[in-house]
Amino acid sequence: MLCCVTAFLTACVTKPPAIAFDRQLTHALPATQTTPLRTALAPLEAAHPNQSGFRVLANGTDALQMRIALARAATRTLDMQYYIANEDTTGKLLLGAALYAADHGVRVRMLVDDLNFKDIDRMMAGLDSHDNIEIRVFNPFGSAQQSMFERATNLFTQIDHFTRRMHNKAMIADNQLAIVGGRNLGDEYFSASETLQFRDLDVLAAGPITADISASFDDYWNSSIAYPLRVLNKQKFDPKELDQTRDELRAHWRANADPYNAKPLNATPLAAQIASEQLGLTWAPAEFKADLPEKIEHPSPDYVSPPMQRLVELMRDARHDFLIVSPYLVPHDAGVKAAGELTHRSVRIAVLTNSLAATDAVAVQAGYAPYRVPLLRQGVELYEFKPVQNTPNPDVAGSSSRASLHAKTYVIDRQILVIGSMNLDPRSAHLNTELALVIHSPPLAAQVARIFEHATSPEESYRVTLADDAQLPYLRSIGAPLSPLVWNDVENGVPRQYIFDPQAGLYRNALTGLFSLLPVNAEL
Numbered sequence: 001m002l003c004c005v006t007a008f009l010t011a012c013v014t015k016p017p018a019i020a021f022d023r024q025l026t027h028a029l030p031a032t033q034t035t036p037l038r039t040a041l042a043p044l045e046a047a048h049p050n051q052s053g054f055r056v057l058a059n060g061t062d063a064l065q066m067r068i069a070l071a072r073a074a075t076r077t078l079d080m081q082y083y084i085a086n087e088d089t090t091g092k093l094l095l096g097a098a099l100y101a102a103d104h105g106v107r108v109r110m111l112v113d114d115l116n117f118k119d120i121d122r123m124m125a126g127l128d129s130h131d132n133i134e135i136r137v138f139n140p141f142g143s144a145q146q147s148m149f150e151r152a153t154n155l156f157t158q159i160d161h162f163t164r165r166m167h168n169k170a171m172i173a174d175n176q177l178a179i180v181g182g183r184n185l186g187d188e189y190f191s192a193s194e195t196l197q198f199r200d201l202d203v204l205a206a207g208p209i210t211a212d213i214s215a216s217f218d219d220y221w222n223s224s225i226a227y228p229l230r231v232l233n234k235q236k237f238d239p240k241e242l243d244q245t246r247d248e249l250r251a252h253w254r255a256n257a258d259p260y261n262a263k264p265l266n267a268t269p270l271a272a273q274i275a276s277e278q279l280g281l282t283w284a285p286a287e288f289k290a291d292l293p294e295k296i297e298h299p300s301p302d303y304v305s306p307p308m309q310r311l312v313e314l315m316r317d318a319r320h321d322f323l324i325v326s327p328y329l330v331p332h333d334a335g336v337k338a339a340g341e342l343t344h345r346s347v348r349i350a351v352l353t354n355s356l357a358a359t360d361a362v363a364v365q366a367g368y369a370p371y372r373v374p375l376l377r378q379g380v381e382l383y384e385f386k387p388v389q390n391t392p393n394p395d396v397a398g399s400s401s402r403a404s405l406h407a408k409t410y411v412i413d414r415q416i417l418v419i420g421s422m423n424l425d426p427r428s429a430h431l432n433t434e435l436a437l438v439i440h441s442p443p444l445a446a447q448v449a450r451i452f453e454h455a456t457s458p459e460e461s462y463r464v465t466l467a468d469d470a471q472l473p474y475l476r477s478i479g480a481p482l483s484p485l486v487w488n489d490v491e492n493g494v495p496r497q498y499i500f501d502p503q504a505g506l507y508r509n510a511l512t513g514l515f516s517l518l519p520v521n522a523e524l
Contacts, residue, residue, distance in 0.1 A: 017224040018136075021231045025222050026109065028214035029077045029175045036075060037176035040274035044283070045207050052207035053281030054439055056419075056447055060191030061261045063183055063202050064090055067171055068262050071097035073270040074173040079217050080110045081170045083421070084184035087123050089252075090192050091185050093262050095127060096249035102132035103246075111221055113166040114140040126245035128229045129237040135229040138166040138220060139296055164296040166220065167432035169421050170213055177270065178205045178213045180437055181419055182408045189406070192260050196360070198406035199385070199455070201325075201448070203419050203437060206274070206281055212288035216435060223293040284441035289420075291433035307422050307436035308429045312338070314412050314438070321348040323411040323452045327385075327404070329353040330367040330425040336374045343379035351375070352456050354405045355384035355487075356512060357503040364425065365508075366515035372464060372485055382464040383456040386489065387503055405455075409448055417445045458490035462502060475499055 032038070044053065057063040071078055071094070078101050085091060102108045108130075114137050128135040141162045172178040181202030187193040189200055205213065220226060257263045273279045289307040315322055315338065322342060329351065331339070339349050359365050376382055385405040410418040420436030422428045439445075455461060467475055467484045475484045487498040501509060 018227045019224055021228060023228050026107075027218050027222075028079065028172070028211070031175050031208070031211040031214075033076065033175070035174045035176065036269075036271040037073060037174045037274070040271040041176055041207055044274070044277070044281070048207075048283035050208075050285060051283045052205055052209035052286050053279075053283050054206070054286070054437075054441065054444060055204040055280050055282065056444060057179070057181070057202040057204060058451060060183075060189060060197075060200070063179075063181075063200070064093070064190040064192070064260070064262055066179060066202075066204055067094055068097045069270050070171055070173040070177055070179065071101050073177065074101050074106045075104075076106060076174050077172075078106050078108045078174075079170070079172040079214065079221075080108075080185075081166075081168050081217050081220060082111075082185050083113045083115075083165065083167045083169060084186055085110070085112045085124070086184075086186040088187045088192075089256055090187050090190045090260060090262070092123065092249060092252045093256060093260065094185055095123060096253045098133070099127060099130070099246060099249055102127075102130050106132060108133045109217075109221060110135045111138055111166075111217070111226060112136075113138050115162075115165050123245055123248070125229065125233050126237050126242055128233075129239075129242050136221065136226045137229055137232055138223075138227075138293075139164065139225045140227055140232055164299065164431050165433075166293075166296065167421050167428070168216070168220070168290065168435045170217060170435065172210060172214055172217060175214045176206065176210055178210045179203070180205065180213060180421075180435060182406050182421060190260070193401060195401055197401045197403045199403060201407040201409050201419055201451075203439070204279075204281075205286070205437065206279075207283075209286045209288055209437070213290075213435075216288070216290040220293050220433075223297060225293070225297055282441055282444050284439055284444065286440065287438040288435070289438065290435040293433065295433050303430075305429050305434065307420060307434050310438060311410060311418055311422070311436065314410075314416060314418065315342065318342060318347050318412050320413045321350070321411075322413075323449060324349070324351045324424065325353075325405070325407050325409045325452060325455075326351070326424040327354050327359070327406050327408070328361060328364040328368075328423040328425050328427075329371075330364060330427075331371050331375065332426065333374075335424065336371060336378060339375060339380050340378035348381070349379070350381040350383070350452070350456065352383045352385060352405065352452060352461060355386060355462055355504070356501040356508050357505070358385045358387040358402070358404045360404050362508055362511045363515045366512045367425070369512065369516070373466065376464070376466050376485075383461040384464055384487070385455070385461050411445050411449050411452065414445050414449055415442050416440055417448050419448075458488065458495070462487040462489045462498075467499075 098108050127133050170180045179202050182200045183189040183202050188196040188198045289310045291305055295303055342349055356365050387402050408422050417439045418436055422434040422436050428434050465486050467486050487502050489496055
């Protein structure tokens with residue numbers, strides 16, 4: 001009993017701010033600093049005043065290759081900010097690329113949220129001992145130097161602190177090129193997992209907009225809850241062990257770079273591809289919107305999320321259609337009402353989210369399910385992603401990996417593309433920090449709209465509708481719920497119809513029912 005009380009009181013003690021530790025305030029490289037990337041981009045920026053260049057990274061292989069290429073292209077600075085960073089196959093390829101940059105004099109800064117960060121991971125802790133690499137942990141609620149019991153206790157005694165997370169995802173080279181979007185660092189995001197394939201979207205950004213992304217990274221990096229890993233981690237490393245880590249990563253690269261398609265972009269440096277206009281950039285005006293770290297540092301009910309506010313403004317201004325891809329969708333009554341206001345103006349709203357069988361967050365599905373009927377009654381088109389898809393890289397991942405939607409992107413009137421880390425749910429609005437690029441480009445908006453139309457085809461997703469007058473008597477006769485839903489798809493050329501969440505199984509249905517009874521909607 002005494003031990004429990006002591007642990008409880010210890011967990012309630014406020015952690016000293018990160019600035020109390022030996023921690024340098026550092027900032028992004030000036031955007032005007034001469035680097036090979038800056039030299040290559042300057043003529044293109046001059047030819048496209050007040051615009052930035054973009055390229056959509058629609059599949060996992062391209063997304064991995066481009067990140068490796070960014071690390072190889074950096075000559076001065078490399079910044080990475082991620083909610084999840086795994087030391088799996090592709091994670092080690094990316095860590096190896098970061099180490100390569102650091103060994104060539106590049107300053108590497110890596111900021112990882114604590115919720116999914118394993119501070120005992122030896123490889124990342126070893127890299128942190130490199131003179132040119134620093135890793136910081138955002139909003140730690142009990143990293144190393146605390147036992148597992150103390151960490152678990154913190155979960156219950158500091159739930160408000162624990163539930164607020166940094167969900168941003170960005171990688172920036174020399175303050176000239178950046179990748180932002182939905183992907184974290186892990187095999188499932190890069191078509192490299194044998195069990196789970198996240199369908200996701202990123203965008204490569206080049207030019208002036210990158211300075212805004214870097215400024216946001218600096219805000220988080222220098223915040224009072226970004227702690228140096230070295231003050232949290234118990235492990236100590238000497239130069240010999242760093243050499244061992246380097247050897248391990250090099251061996252990992254030799255064994256896995258070709259099988260996982262990590263190398264093709266290295267053949268021609270990015271600066272050369274940019275200079276010869278081979279990178280496929282589309283130039284357009286853009287806005288970058290990001291939450292401030294104060295959303296977590298100093299939570300306030302009056303805080304308004306800039307990326308969410310901008311998306312709402314764009315939605316209200318829609319004239320023709322609004323395409324939504326959000327794997328975690330909890331619209332609440334306000335969202336249903338806003339959707340109805342648009343559809344009553346003859347604006348098409350089409351939503352793609354996860355089916356119960358495909359989602360990796362059953363609790364969120366419990367928050368979403370009650371709003372399906374209200375959304376459909378407001379005239380919203382509703383599609384749910386199917387759990388089994390054709391794997392794009394069968395040699396690596398096999399052909400039957402479970403697929404799950406993870407992209408967060410929105411298309412307004414086929415003119416504006418919004419892409420980032422933000423879901424349409426209360427967590428993105430009020431708890432997590434998020435970022436988003438707003439790109440005013442009909443070509444890019446049309447490209448993502450085509451991806452949307454393919455993803456919502458009956459081979460890829462279920463179309464969810466309300467049962468019609470002919471179906472209702474039959475459904476009632478077999479005891480189906482009132483106001484029932486119907487799911488339609490096509491499998492092997494054969495149309496199919498379901499009256500319950502397809503392919504979800506008893507366990508997922510039961511778990512959804514359990515979560516629906518809990519008062520957790522505000523946390524979803």
